[in-house]
Amino acid sequence: MSPSSAARRDDKADAPAAKPPMRDALVAAAFQLFLERGFEQTTVDDIVALAGVGRRSFFRYFPSKEDVVFPDHERCLADLTDFLSATADEGEPVEPVGRVCDAARLVFDMYAENPTFSVQRYQLTKQVPGLRAYELSVVWRYERALAGYLRERFAGRRDGTLQADVIAAAVVAAHNNALRSWLRSNGRGDAAATVDHALRHVRSAFGGPAVDAPAAYASGSVAEDGDVVVVVTRRGAPLWRVVQELESTLGGPG
Amino acid sequence: MSPSSAARRDDKADAPAAKPPMRDALVAAAFQLFLERGFEQTTVDDIVALAGVGRRSFFRYFPSKEDVVFPDHERCLADLTDFLSATADEGEPVEPVGRVCDAARLVFDMYAENPTFSVQRYQLTKQVPGLRAYELSVVWRYERALAGYLRERFAGRRDGTLQADVIAAAVVAAHNNALRSWLRSNGRGDAAATVDHALRHVRSAFGGPAVDAPAAYASGSVAEDGDVVVVVTRRGAPLWRVVQELESTLGGPG
Numbered sequence A, B: 001m002s003p004s005s006a007a008r009r010d011d012k013a014d015a016p017a018a019k020p021p022m023r024d025a026l027v028a029a030a031f032q033l034f035l036e037r038g039f040e041q042t043t044v045d046d047i048v049a050l051a052g053v054g055r056r057s058f059f060r061y062f063p064s065k066e067d068v069v070f071p072d073h074e075r076c077l078a079d080l081t082d083f084l085s086a087t088a089d090e091g092e093p094v095e096p097v098g099r100v101c102d103a104a105r106l107v108f109d110m111y112a113e114n115p116t117f118s119v120q121r122y123q124l125t126k127q128v129p130g131l132r133a134y135e136l137s138v139v140w141r142y143e144r145a146l147a148g149y150l151r152e153r154f155a156g157r158r159d160g161t162l163q164a165d166v167i168a169a170a171v172v173a174a175h176n177n178a179l180r181s182w183l184r185s186n187g188r189g190d191a192a193a194t195v196d197h198a199l200r201h202v203r204s205a206f207g208g209p210a211v212d213a214p215a216a217y218a219s220g221s222v223a224e225d226g227d228v229v230v231v232v233t234r235r236g237a238p239l240w241r242v243v244q245e246l247e248s249t250l251g252g253p254g
Helices: A003-011 A021-037 A044-051 A055-061 A073-089 A096-112 A115-127 A129-153 A160-184 A191-206 A239-251 B003-011 B021-037 B044-051 B055-061 B073-089 B096-112 B115-127 B129-153 B160-184 B191-206 B239-251
Strands: A221-225 A228-234 B221-225 B228-234
Touching (some): A021 A044, A021 A055, A021 A115, A044 A055, A073 A129, A096 A191, A115 A129, A115 A160, A160 B160, A160 B191, B044 B055, B073 B096, B096 B115, B115 B129, B129 B160
Antiparallel strands (some): A221 A228
8 A cells, every 4th residue: 555545645634444454364365375275266264374364254244255256346346326415415526437437546545555465356356256246246345336326316317327338337347447557567657647547538429517618629610609619510410529529629638 | 938039030041940849938937836836945956857858958058047037038149240240241331330230129129039038038037136147248248249349340439448338338228228218118119119219319429320300499590402401509508418409400200
């Protein structure tokens, strides 16, 4: 964990109690063995022997061997749910797509807090189909949490549940695209910039606020006058091209 | 299978050979037992006893008990891959987002061909976490097939892989939203209309062709002149509102 993220964690008034050393010791022992011998070749008995604790201690913290590979997801899912619930209670209007993007950033932060561990897990998950399946079920729970929040916010809209499901899936896909890209850099890339760029892409397609800075309009023309924007486009241009140009004009990256 | 879909299947020049009766008998026996006793309480021995075949016959067709619940996915994944490959080989320009929507429709057709079986499986999958995990891994394979196709098509674009991943996820989410809605109607809803509506939503957001018919523009104004469309909108309006209006103007539902 980097010093800055540790400080940020400590600043949280409702931060959970520090992780028990035994739990950390079990995770460390498990990963040492998974990397040395492989996941399938490592038993829970091997892990507890190396950590110097009993089997019952292992199962007090982790229901299965798979769970020790993802020790922070339950906490992160709880944080994400709390974050979205707090938003719902605030009373003042919140732009929902931006909010689920912020929630996705919480998940990314969990990975970015500990690059070495995240990269090791990425290598392991690629090699073990059972872990890949486990990870898919975790990702699905994140996606349903985001979709559930959006479904409530879009309850009055036509096609509200459809929009909610599509946007949640798009946010998760953008998050995962950024995450894989950062993991493939062995955690050395700029994590925040990578995920922000990816989420901005989704946010501008579905719900981002307009940005005031004008930009060059590549293949059309824009005239600005006070609070009015005029877009001129060839008729017959596909909508995605129009949207792409609008995006780069109103809220392009940067 | 409905008569019309059976006829459509027969029309395919490269249709696979008819399913072996033994395979169908195993699926029928398995579902009879799963519904009577529950999935966990049914063994492979029970299934082969009811079907009147040996254990080895079961494992010739299905690697595991989970696979018999999804007997058509491997064929469907192969059909989807073939469909996208054929597209890639055609040489003439194809609108990629529309094409992955058409590919998703192939998957939906697999469900719609046999409503009773699809609804029974839906009930079963909701109750058995292991089947839910299996289904997630299948969905993930569909999504990667769509994303792989789009990544190739978008190879020259800035953020091509990001766009590909986001669009593939959005298409799958729209497909699944429509599928669940149709399954919850016990397969009695209009399957084609449901999925077309959901996919049109994604297509218009990301890549739908502009539609020529003009429509009323609710909160802005549009002037048309030959091949030019002018959109006037309040500056500061969020991009999603602009896109929503554009969509309803250029290619609204209907």
